[in-house]
Amino acid sequence: MTEQIRDRASRSLPTATVRHGRLKRHSAWKTLLAVLGGTMAVVLVSGVSVAAIAVNQLNENIDVVDLVDAEGEERVIPTVGEWEGGFNVLLVGIDNAEGQSDGADRGGAVLNDVNILVHVAEDQQSAVAVSIPRDMVVPIPSCPNPDGGSYFAMSAQPINVAMSYGGLSCVVLTVEALTGLDVPYAGVISFNGVARLSSAVGGVDVCIDGPINDPYTGLKIAEAGTYSLEGREALAFLRSRHGVGDGSDLGRISSQQVYLSSLIRKVQTEGVLTDITKLYGLATVATSSMQLSSSLASVDTMVSMALVLKDIPTENITFVQYPGTTGGSGVYAGKVQPIESQAFALFEKIRNDESFLLEEGETGVGSTLDPNAPQPQPSTPAPSGSASPTVPPLEEEEPAEVIAGVKGQTAADYTCAVSN
Template structure:
């Protein structure tokens, strides 16, 4: 009887999430299992691992007026996640919103035709006419990688998803005050969720040098702690928490047709659960500011470093970062006890120190990607997920 009851509850929950999903976004080149009646491909079907693009948009018809009025929707956050085929390593690449790159011709989301290709534009303009599909095509052209899954999350989505997991402990080295986002944090560790988590991720004027590049490294402080928290509190194995997270995502995100499937979401959760924190890198797409011409006031790609980075990802090979790789908006936390003031922040350190705990939990993750020590890519900015880091306040 208990088994039947549990199965019934699970079926109801799955039905509710499916209803929330609605129709997925058509992305050129990605499978569309729900729209054509076919089954979603297994993650293992993608040789060399899978790639997923997560886009953060700055405008939404349902968002609160406190976030301001905007003439167009821009993709101000662009993160490309690669998970290796054996689920032993992953790389999340944050692409600066002002990175100048070609934007291909894309079908307009309003169905009025095709937006013309542009030779050199900030990447955050690629969403305005062509939506998630155009951002995906742009990032594929920039990186040379095939992207199998895409998702776009609005401000409201960030709020609801941070609430679903109960908050994320974040360390800041100095007090952060940003009147533009309303963020006011003391030095030390605070657990952020809801509006405060969104304000932290949005703040640019409050961290580093006040630029988007500083914001990216500060965001990596949040994202690395998020992953540590999710793994330490069994989010990915807790049916209740997973249900809350799935409903928050389904109700507040645009998902590609390839991702708009509960079975695919479950597979991804299992893949993320297997990942050793030390083998997850958060990196910034390499680039510099201060150029001339089309690069004036924008970000110019550092091609030789980008080529090395994406060659590793395309070959499904892990790599390590050089010393002092944290960016201008973060710093290594020299005193782990400060970050450990929150139980959620302290929990990850124990499992990672235990060889048994770090062992892969699924057959797919049984074989390591390579037995040799991963190559170090000097010059990349970022951090691994097991690094305890703190955001630096503006001017420090």
């Protein structure tokens, strides 16, 4: 590609001819324009070369894993740029990764403690991010063992053990069985990677309704207010369970959604995805801190996804919890039990790309609406006497259905984490 541009650039430059004698005045302007044109051509060619080198470096950073189906066969999936429509991506956060610096001892097991399934609708006008509680007890299907053979299916296990049975492919197979959605794209990020990403965007503003002192994660915030969190402090906030809500994993999820909503607003309003320096910084951290499925392990694919998400209005980006409850007995004792009726209603809407609403104020036990949130600006009325365009009236859409009991918020909702 670079050579083609260089060839076109060289063909567009005039061939210099040595002449003696006095030149006409307008020839000086032609010469100046030729020099400017040649300079621009060099800049363009250099820019393409730098971009090609940068993309190559980013691609070399990526740690790739092949997703396989239940029979162990590799999935063949096109990149996002090859079709128009929606897609599903599973984002997995793991603890105890190699080089992890949180100091916790988990007996060598790698657990998928954060599981967020992102569904982008077919018309690319809305997205839903479903957080699945790490302690939710679910069936884990038979998963291929990377060393050969398969693990037995299990009827009732916390979802965060799936990573230890067949790696990322097993987490994907478990989520597909749980939600009924195909998940062709997936990525794994360590806690250290999360900390680096928060710094790469320049910090994320997080509202907290009271002091937090969580000795388990080291998060210490003296009083209520809005704080720009990045690095290890952002990681401590995202990991804090004892410091927010009721001390449960469900409370942590809703406080994480406070952070994620603010992050989305920052990325969209502050031009992060159009700032070359910030975008390259994010891409560098992402590609060097994540393990990506081969279907996702392309800078082109990641850019395509980012551009889709960039254009979705914040009010159409919804964060929800997979419906669940605590306080159960038997296999659910001390764990999260799925609420199947609510889950069925939620995923029927998601699968069919149907709009839905959450009950007002039902953000979850770890968050609450921000009383100091900026008020939406009223639309400016048309000047008196102005002509109205003659367009046919739009058909009234049926109001979106409220899914009772489902917790969450949109990225447009300003919320605060609730201190425990």
